[in-house]
Amino acid sequence: MKKLIxxxxxxxxxxxxxxxxxCYRKTGEILNLxxxxxxxKKCVIGGPLKDGFQRLYKIDSESQLENAIATYRSIYQSEGINMFCTYxxxxxxxxxxxxxxxxxxxATxxxxxxxxxMLESAGLSEYFDVIHGWDGxxxxxxxxxxTKVIFTLNLISSEAILVGDSEYDAYGADAADVDFLGVSYGFGIKKDEIKSQLSPIADSPEDVLDYIINARLKL
Incomplete structure (x- = not known):
């Protein structure tokens, strides 16, 4: 039985x-990439910045990539962090x-x-027992x-499921031996594109609840 979402x-x-x-666009303009x-282009959202810059721009060297990532982070800290809304x-x-x-x-x-x-600003942080992200x-x-989330809550992988919108989430769940529920309303996963690879897919937050509460996911 699943205990952790x-x-x-x-x-x-x-x-x-x-x-x-x-932040990607502004970094590209500043560095003339x-x-x-x-x-x-939104397929880069949710993935590592290294992958994002390599997908979006012609990066010639590791030093240029590192400079791009540092520039992006600086812009995000002052500008991008406030540019979001809750689904x-x-x-x-x-x-x-x-x-x-x-x-x-x-897990982000x-x-x-x-x-x-950001979750505090959105008024959502109170709902979460654990929030873990990139550690630098x-x-x-x-x-x-x-895996860190599961360990923090003293659970095992079979008791958890990851809900995410991208290939990075699907691969991460598989590597962590955790079940995966994709959402098509996000950036990366489109139902018609990955139907043969990933199942199930929820089209809305309401569908996520339905899959979990009503056991359509076979939890």
């Missing part, structure tokens, strides 16, 4: 696309899950301090953060 942040709880893409041809229905979802006795947590590749600040090291992966 772990949520990704970007594209799952909060629509942070405006702030993230603003050449863009790669990519149709869905409609999220607070109701969290409230219902808590009322039904679930432990709730956040965003800096942990930023995640806590290159070895901090999604799987590591998920």
């Amino acid at each position: 772990i949520f990704d942040l970007d594209g799952t709880l909060l629509d942070t696309s405006e702030g993230i893409m603003h 050449k863009e790669n041809t990519i149709e869905n 409609q229905g999220i607070e109701e979802l969290l409230r219902n899950l808590k009322e039904n006795g679930y432990l709730l947590a956040v 590749l965003k800096a942990e301090s930023y995640a806590k600040q 090291t290159d070895s901090c992966t999604k799987a590591y953060i998920i």
Whole structure:
């Protein structure tokens, strides 16, 4: 039986696309980076900044990549962190899950301090038993953060499920040996694109609740 519902942040709880893409664009302009041809630029949201810059821009060297990441973080700290909104229905979802006795947590590749600040500003932090994010090291992966959440709450992987919107979330859940529920209202996962690879997929926060509470997910 599942006891813990772990949520990704970007594209799952909060629509942070405006702030993230603003910081990518501004970094590119400041450093005069050449863009790669990519149709869905928002696919970088929720993933490591290194992957994001390599997907969006022609990066010639490791030093240029490091400079881009440092510039992005500086811009995000002063500008991007305030550019977000909560998806409609999220607070109701969290409230219902808590009322039904679930432990709730956040596992995000965003800096942990930023995640806590944003969830506090959104009025959602009170619902979470644990909020863990990027710890500042290159070895901090999604799987590591998920595992850290489970360890903090003294549970095992079979008692948890990750709710997320991207391939990074799906791969992280698999690596951490945790069940995964994708959401199509976020940035990365589109139901028609990954139907054969990932199942199930929730189209709204209401669907997430339905999958979990009514056992449509076969928890």
